[in-house]
Amino acid sequence: MLNFIMLGSLFMVTIAAYFRGIVEGFLFSAMIIFFYVTFIIYNNTIHRNPVELITYIWMVDIPLSAFISGKLSENINLIQSINTRLQKEYRDLITIDRTTGLSNLKGFYIDLDREMSKAKRHKLNLSLMIVKIQYYDELNAILGEKKMEEILKIISNVITLAIRGEDISYKLNKDTLAILMPSTNLQGAEVVKNRIKESISEENLKIKQEDKNVNIDIKVGIVEYKNTIKEAFEFKELAEKELEYDV
Template sequence: MNDDQRASILADVYLLLFLGLFSATAVLIALTPNLALNTLYLGITLILVIMTYFFGVVAGLIANLTFIFIQALVMIYLNASHHAAIPLIMVFWLLMPLLLSATFYGMTRRLTQLQSSNAKLRADILKRGAFDEQTNLRTTVAYIQDAQVFIETNRRFQLPVTTVIIRIRYYAEIRRMMSEQQYRDLLRLTSDTITAATRDNDITYSLNQDNPTWAILLFSDQPGAQIAANRIKGQFEKRVQQSVSLNSLEILLVVGIASWDADQMKSPYDFMNAGIKETEYDVAR
């Protein structure tokens, strides 16, 4: 049994205990005649449970012990001053708030552990997996796998295979002038522009977000890929001008185009790196 399974079982156990204790409390309240005191104690108990949830087990324990002490003082006062007899069954209020707080805290703590574990697992999957969470595009892992298929198709059927690599011109300088929201808007706008400007059978990838890099795999020759690249550049400039958060910045794209060459390239990494290298020579506006 792994830690997640153990935490899940314990969360269920604590939930059942909490519901059982709450049901027992309801039955005991029905058996005691003092409605006003029961209502007051029930309200305080709910406050103690909430306090334990938000402020932790130590604060909850201190609050519960304080409540027990106050109950003892109330009982002593009523017996000594007013000679009022408090039913012995009311003793359950000394322990029930503490037990309810403890079981509720145990349940929520195990659920928090599961949530943290799931968040870490999701982050690991996204890091190692095939999709980027921020742009919803395929990542480098998927690019390498798909490029291998494109390359094999080229070998068998002699179809031209080209990759287009896209980056932001002078990204390091622009990033220093951008807010975090502008950065997210830029990633989304660029990704959406590239996806919208490509054909249905062309696949778009997000290769890097430290230095934002996108890639497209195409069954096309270099002139055809250049047409696609020019179309992306044109649509990108229009969308930047229309963007409220980005139109104050002069943001341009640089594009590198590389065709698969079995004599010069040995792997999809060579293919990708050739396209990245070509972005250095895109100096035209």
């Protein structure tokens, strides 16, 4: 009976050390060992029961279990902490959108800051184009996420084919893309805009030929960089405002 009690105590110490730490596990095991040894001494003194080998095993196993369980908990928590930190660092380092293969919002602001500084320093042209997919939420509700990913890929391919090698395209959020065009004035950016819209119209014809009741509609806003634009956020906001005038 006593051994069953000690086995239960062993489990309790193990659980306490795992969830509360080594120190509390040791304190709990010390308390159990104290009562256990007191009982053994009482039995040995009053009832003349001999001290068995199992008594010494329990006296070693209980604090040892507290130590092992506590260390295991510490190591697991450490691994989880490292894993969480690495995942965050990985997300912070990723600048590519998985669906489209375009750079993402993080990459966009890094590049935009750099190109704005370069344009200001060397007095170069720089244009920013924002492309917004119209009725995205409605299309997503009707077609589903998988089909919308296909549409995003179509638009990203159209953009990639329409721009030059030195231009950079981005996916800013679910329904908004951007193109950063170094050494390009407003007129040059308008040429790219028209090229993109013509290609989207061609893609819509292909989609209709496949008997799919889908029509890709986009709005495009363009702003050419001026020295009065102080920040990347302001530059992007100005380009987004131009979307209102694209009819």
